[in-house]
Amino acid sequence: MITNIEKVCRLTIGKLRRQFLLFFKRDEVETQIATRSGKCHQCANCCRLVFRCPFLTSKNLCLVYHSKARPGACAYFPIDSRDIKDVEISCGLKCGYFFAGEGQERP
Template structure:
């Protein structure tokens, strides 16, 4: 089932979209992240969107990253950038929400 969800084209566009926003729309990203609330719950869904990240693994049942200590790209460290990212992420793990959210009135 998860594999079928990943076939959605919007998930493939998410990575270049986030890269484009991070590089060319830093003001948008700053403003959106300033309004973002919550914290990461380490569910690992954002590491398995269109494809499973090569550096993703499970450490004692907990999702983990082989690179985390040394390097995190903007796409990883700033996820989710906005509600659109949350919607993409929810296609992968609809039963367990991301720890980040935006209030409805934002």
């Protein structure tokens, strides 16, 4: 059973890790993304990791989705299975994406 402090620490590290990967290892991220399957079902659960994004409306829409203001980390989420696990840890629900060998039964 993960405590709230452990959850916040893990999700914060995940945010920092994604920023690092996108800034310093963009090519590896692109390669990893190419192995991703599934699709986004627009649950916006990844918009509430650690805190609710201020751009998320009450109808779970992104105010900056089609603008340059949308962070790269959003456009590339999930980069790998750790990000998918972060969604599950955050809210207990599954992301619509998955990576090879880990649960093709996902919606």
